[in-house]
Amino acid sequence: MKLGLGLYRHMLTDENFAFAKQCGCTHLVIHLADYYSNQIVTATDDKTNYGQAKALEPIWQADSMIALQKKAQSYGLTIYAIENFSPADWYDVLLDGPKREAQMEHLKEIIRNAGKAGIRSFGYNFSLAGVWGHQKERSGRGGAYGTCFDASRIKLDAPIPNGEIWNMTYRSNEQGVLAPITSAELWARLRRFLEEILPVAEESGVELALHPDDPPLEGLRGMPRLVYQPELYQNVIDISSSNANKLEFCMGSIQEMTHGNIYDAISQYAGQNRISYIHFRNVKGKVPKYQEVFVDDGDIDMPKALALLEQYGFDGVIIPDHTPEITCGAPWHAGMAYALGYMRAVLQMLDKQLS
Numbered sequence: 001m002k003l004g005l006g007l008y009r010h011m012l013t014d015e016n017f018a019f020a021k022q023c024g025c026t027h028l029v030i031h032l033a034d035y036y037s038n039q040i041v042t043a044t045d046d047k048t049n050y051g052q053a054k055a056l057e058p059i060w061q062a063d064s065m066i067a068l069q070k071k072a073q074s075y076g077l078t079i080y081a082i083e084n085f086s087p088a089d090w091y092d093v094l095l096d097g098p099k100r101e102a103q104m105e106h107l108k109e110i111i112r113n114a115g116k117a118g119i120r121s122f123g124y125n126f127s128l129a130g131v132w133g134h135q136k137e138r139s140g141r142g143g144a145y146g147t148c149f150d151a152s153r154i155k156l157d158a159p160i161p162n163g164e165i166w167n168m169t170y171r172s173n174e175q176g177v178l179a180p181i182t183s184a185e186l187w188a189r190l191r192r193f194l195e196e197i198l199p200v201a202e203e204s205g206v207e208l209a210l211h212p213d214d215p216p217l218e219g220l221r222g223m224p225r226l227v228y229q230p231e232l233y234q235n236v237i238d239i240s241s242s243n244a245n246k247l248e249f250c251m252g253s254i255q256e257m258t259h260g261n262i263y264d265a266i267s268q269y270a271g272q273n274r275i276s277y278i279h280f281r282n283v284k285g286k287v288p289k290y291q292e293v294f295v296d297d298g299d300i301d302m303p304k305a306l307a308l309l310e311q312y313g314f315d316g317v318i319i320p321d322h323t324p325e326i327t328c329g330a331p332w333h334a335g336m337a338y339a340l341g342y343m344r345a346v347l348q349m350l351d352k353q354l355s
């Protein structure tokens with residue numbers, strides 16, 4: 001397995017590339033969508049979302065991706081994946097709206113550009129509400145600042161305003177709210193998206209990796225969700241036998257689910273060689289109330305999970321995704337260094353056991 005670090009768009013700096021290398025990473029998973037507005041994943045609710053999404057930005061062009069890859073390689077790193085489209089670039093793919101065809105052509109070009117840059121995977125979250133409803137508080141070990149979810153503290157059925165999708169605004173000053181759709185309709189939209197883009201992904205040498213729903217609820221803000229239980233990942237795999245049809249295996253989101261367990265999920269999906277890359281993060285609790293915690297402080301036995309991934313021959317990239325911050329002069333970096341150090345130690349221990 002390959003140790004990696006996830007970097008949001010505003011973190012694609014020389015300092016953070018050097019930080020990743022110094023922490024023992026060989027790979028990066030990068031975000032080019034400009035959410036979080038220079039903040040780490042912040043709390044969102046019916047009044048606050050991830051901000052204004054931007055469309056057709058130059059950062060998605062091949063020369064930009066190639067330049068980023070070359071910069072990473074100058075630090076001894078490889079960009080393995082890009083995570084998430086900009087909501088402004090695919091809102092009508094998610095909504096089956098009038099701009100769908102034009103947006104699909106742009107998404108295909110993005111995938112082709114990733115292939116030209118040697119980027120092996122593209123993570124996506126096919127969701128109308130997106131990642132929504134989390135809070136940030138000092139509830140981690142020792143008062144660490146981290147993300148949590150408590151359904152009793154938010155209006156779960158707060159409708160999605162027109163002009164908003166995936167927890168971001170793509171068109172301002174719209175009136176009214178999104179009309180509800182059925183689960184079958186959302187699955188049909190995913191199927192159509194994959195049937196059209198997987199051939200392009202295959203010929204580009206890029207995997208499409210679906211991120212599960214976080215929070216993993218059957219419905220949110222009046223809209224259905226796709227993968228809110230571990231077994232539902234199989235429905236995505238069964239849409240297409242294409243080798244490009246893969247999973248962004250978020251261990252935190254799967255652990256937050258009420259069915260099954262993370263170890264059976266690893267066996268099921270690593271056993272089918274369907275995991276593209278892994279969000280290696282831990283949580284305490286499950287929906288409707290859970291807390292993201294340090295990698296060694298949660299409900300998942302992480303060494304057991306890594307040993308199982310090794311047993312099934314998973315050789316992809318694992319990243320901390322997000323982790324509680326450590327109270328000091330560099331909270332995010334300290335939290336990531338802690339997680340990466342832990343992951344690297346367990347990986348080295350496994351390698352020694354196998355040698």
Ligand SMILES: O=C(O)[C@@H](O)[C@@H](O)[C@H](O)[C@H](O)CO
Pocket residue numbers: 041083084124125131211214250252253279321
């Ligand atoms: O587990 C999660 O919720 C994270 O991975 C997301 O915060 C992240 O934004 C993903 O990119 C969602 O696709």
